Amino acid sequence: MDIFIQQVINGLTLGCVYAIVALGYTMVYGIIQLINFAHGEVVMIGALTAFSVITALAKSGLPPAVIVIAGVLCAVPVCVLLGLLLDRFAYKPLRNAPRLAPLITAIGMSIILQHVAMLVWSRNPLAFPQILPTIQFDIAGATITAVQVGIIVLSVAMMAGLSLMVYRTKLGTAMRATSQRADVAGLMGVDANRVIALTFAIGAGLAAVAGVMIGSYYGIAHYSMGSLLGLKAFCAAVLGGIGSLPGAMLGGVVLGLVEALGAGYIGDFTNNWFGSNYQDVFAFIVLILVLVFRPQGLMGERSGDRA
Amino acid sequence: MAIAPDGAASGARARAEAGAHTRAQAGAQAGAQTGALARLRGHRAAPWIGGALIALALLLLPFALAMVGTAWVRITNVALLFILLSLGLNIVVGFAGLLDLGYIAFYAVGAYVYALLASPHFNLHWPVWAILPLGALVACAFGVLLGAPTLKLRGDYLAIVTLGFGEIVRIFLNNLSRPVNITNGPQGIARIDPIRIGGIDLGTSETWLGLTFSGPIKYYYLLLMVLLLVIVVNLRLQDSRIGRAWEAIREDEIAARAMGINTTRIKLLAFAMGASFGGIAGGMFASMQGFVSPESFGLTESVMVLAMVVLGGMGNIRGVIVGALLLSFAPEVLRYTVEPLQKLLFGKMLIEPEVIRMLLFGLALVLVMLYRPAGLLPSEVRRREMSEGRT
Numbered sequence: 001m002d003i004f005i006q007q008v009i010n011g012l013t014l015g016c017v018y019a020i021v022a023l024g025y026t027m028v029y030g031i032i033q034l035i036n037f038a039h040g041e042v043v044m045i046g047a048l049t050a051f052s053v054i055t056a057l058a059k060s061g062l063p064p065a066v067i068v069i070a071g072v073l074c075a076v077p078v079c080v081l082l083g084l085l086l087d088r089f090a091y092k093p094l095r096n097a098p099r100l101a102p103l104i105t106a107i108g109m110s111i112i113l114q115h116v117a118m119l120v121w122s123r124n125p126l127a128f129p130q131i132l133p134t135i136q137f138d139i140a141g142a143t144i145t146a147v148q149v150g151i152i153v154l155s156v157a158m159m160a161g162l163s164l165m166v167y168r169t170k171l172g173t174a175m176r177a178t179s180q181r182a183d184v185a186g187l188m189g190v191d192a193n194r195v196i197a198l199t200f201a202i203g204a205g206l207a208a209v210a211g212v213m214i215g216s217y218y219g220i221a222h223y224s225m226g227s228l229l230g231l232k233a234f235c236a237a238v239l240g241g242i243g244s245l246p247g248a249m250l251g252g253v254v255l256g257l258v259e260a261l262g263a264g265y266i267g268d269f270t271n272n273w274f275g276s277n278y279q280d281v282f283a284f285i286v287l288i289l290v291l292v293f294r295p296q297g298l299m300g301e302r303s304g305d306r307a
Numbered sequence: 308m309a310i311a312p313d314g315a316a317s318g319a320r321a322r323a324e325a326g327a328h329t330r331a332q333a334g335a336q337a338g339a340q341t342g343a344l345a346r347l348r349g350h351r352a353a354p355w356i357g358g359a360l361i362a363l364a365l366l367l368l369p370f371a372l373a374m375v376g377t378a379w380v381r382i383t384n385v386a387l388l389f390i391l392l393s394l395g396l397n398i399v400v401g402f403a404g405l406l407d408l409g410y411i412a413f414y415a416v417g418a419y420v421y422a423l424l425a426s427p428h429f430n431l432h433w434p435v436w437a438i439l440p441l442g443a444l445v446a447c448a449f450g451v452l453l454g455a456p457t458l459k460l461r462g463d464y465l466a467i468v469t470l471g472f473g474e475i476v477r478i479f480l481n482n483l484s485r486p487v488n489i490t491n492g493p494q495g496i497a498r499i500d501p502i503r504i505g506g507i508d509l510g511t512s513e514t515w516l517g518l519t520f521s522g523p524i525k526y527y528y529l530l531l532m533v534l535l536l537v538i539v540v541n542l543r544l545q546d547s548r549i550g551r552a553w554e555a556i557r558e559d560e561i562a563a564r565a566m567g568i569n570t571t572r573i574k575l576l577a578f579a580m581g582a583s584f585g586g587i588a589g590g591m592f593a594s595m596q597g598f599v600s601p602e603s604f605g606l607t608e609s610v611m612v613l614a615m616v617v618l619g620g621m622g623n624i625r626g627v628i629v630g631a632l633l634l635s636f637a638p639e640v641l642r643y644t645v646e647p648l649q650k651l652l653f654g655k656m657l658i659e660p661e662v663i664r665m666l667l668f669g670l671a672l673v674l675v676m677l678y679r680p681a682g683l684l685p686s687e688v689r690r691r692e693m694s695e696g697r698t
Contacts, residue, residue: 033463035463035466035467037466090673090677093677094676094677097676097680098404099463100400100404100406100621101676101680102676103406103463103466104406104613104617104672104676105672105673105676105677107408107610107613107672108614108668108669108670108671108672108673108676109669109673110669111610111665111666111668111669111672112666112669112670112673114665115662115665115666115669116666118662119658119662227606228474231467231470231471231474234467235467235471238464238467273486274482275482275485277478277481277482278478278482280474280478281475281478281479283471284468284471284472284474284475287467287468287471288456288457288468288471291456291457291460291464291468292456295460
């Protein structure tokens with residue numbers, strides 16, 4: 001039973017990170033129906049930027065919390081700028097092109113970003129300095145670390161903040177209007193290009209925080225860490241119903257739990273034929289099952305061939 | 308060493324521009340009289356002479372390359388394999404307009420089918436006639452399995468699902484060594500049988516008519532024959548009822564459906580056909596290298612093949628061949644130029660050629676889409692389609 005609780009805690013932590021990244025996918029998809037393949041790379045750049053800042057400040061004697069916050073505060077503007085540049089140069093010129101075109105530039109940008117990151121940082125995995133104290137709490141025989149608590153609390157706070165922004169502010173209304181019908185929103189005085197750019201910026205900002213969270217959770221950052229994380233987060237967005245904000249949050253958490261529990265129990269269920277090294281397969285199995293049985297996702301409303 | 312890149316570059320150029328050169332060469336052969344060229348250009352036999360000269364050049368190419376170094380014959384063979392792969396992917400991306408980002412997985416399936424059935428790993432040594440079609444069939448089955456649930460939905464999902472599929476195949480190849488050793492994990496499978504056709508063993512060197520036919524040279528001829536066959540099949544497909552249906556779906560799926568095309572089935576056909584071409588190429592790869600391991604089949608390779616198709620011009624067979632040739636030889640040329648150049652300029656190596664190669668692929672994808680969306684050698688229909696733009 002304690003293994004079960006432990007896996008639920010781990011899954012919840014990972015799921016929160018997936019949810020935050022998935023929000024970036026789903027917001028962009030909701031507005032311009034584009035899968036931003038390079039979103040995972042934005043997460044990676046966020047993690048690596050924070051890594052540089054935290055490493056530089058690690059010996060400065062500042063309190064650990066201040067150092068981590070400084071890392072986040074540097075990673076967010078870098079990623080926001082990156083998100084804006086991506087939209088401006090890779091996607092905006094192709095707004096009216098056939099759908100295949102921006103998908104291909106997105107793949108190209110993701111390859112470029114990965115290798116530029118490899119040149120700037122290194123091709124080796126970089127270990128985050130151990131500055132946060134390893135505090136642990138016991139819950140029903142399982143342990144939860146302070147980092148995990150931090151990730152879950154911060155994620156919930158960001159999701160709440162984003163929901164408030166999208167459903168309560170003028171900008172949020174403009175975003176929802178643009179996603180429903182861009183040309184009519186334009187007639188109502190919404191500057192679609194500005195809204196799209198802001199959507200990219202918000203998504204990239206969230207991605208930066210997610211990058212710092214996943215980096216400090218695993219203690220490692222790597223130039224190729226973004227692609228698999230991005231793929232899984234996209235699976236989470238589809239699971240929740242792409243284009244739907246609550247869907248992305250739910251999808252992320254569910255996917256994290258499926259992965260953690262799946263990896264924890266696959267050995268027992270298959271007589272050790274398969275082990276936890278198949279952990280990365282679950283996300284795709286979930287994706288294919290969702291596409292076959294419920295293409296609109298858990299909370300999506302659109303019909304299968306549109307959404 | 309400085310001669311090497313020039314040799315290969317001119318070889319590649321010779322083939323890429325063969326069409327342009329043949330006329331001049333034919334003219335030179337016809338004699339030095341003035342007007343001979345002009346007379347020949349209009350002559351009925353001109354295309355035949357041109358074709359014969361291209362064929363002769365292609366037949367002699369491996370010997371010319373072997374003089375520079377056997378390594379260049381191998382590089383050319385790999386380039387031929389990539390043309391095969393690009394033509395296979397072109398059916399999916401170029402003809403039918405479906406973005407497949409895990410295409411290399413089908414290549415992997417074909418390669419592993421060959422490796423498992425013709426190596427000491429299971430002590431099976433099936434004949435090539437049985438394995439290559441089987442490899443194509445298994446790859447095709449995977450294609451159908453993957454395409455069936457996703458092709459009903461809009462194209463974007465296919466991109467993600469295929470990307471995931473490529474990842475899954477690699478994970479399985481890496482891990483299916485335990486508890487029953489099927490794929491031998493990350494170590495891969497070695498000592499794969501070379502192809503034997505009749506009494507000819509493609510793995511060994513032989514001398515006929517005073518010419519030394521090394522293993523790679525024999526593979527070159529086999530690959531060339533397969534390639535010609537695949538090109539003919541592709542050309543026939545493009546003009547067939549199926550080819551027109553793919554084009555219709557690519558341009559407007561709803562209109563195509565209204566015209567009575569069963570869009571799901573015809574898309575599935577494109578997907579399955581592309582997969583089986585990948586399977587065949589994989590089998591040839593396994594026998595040629597004599598060794599397969601999961602790391603040959605990563606996302607990098609998928610992106611490479613996609614870049615070849617996109618650079619040359621999606622949907623245009625000639626363009627795809629040129630794209631594949633350019634991007635196969637570019638890394639080799641880079642290897643011989645970038646290293647010495649950097650050593651000369653900075654005294655040490657700052658950027659490895661491997662990284663430059665990947666940056667090149669990424670840039671090719673982005674820049675081609677932004678500035679020349681129909682590719683270097685666009686097909687007419689595709690050019691109109693990509694430039695007029697739809698909302």
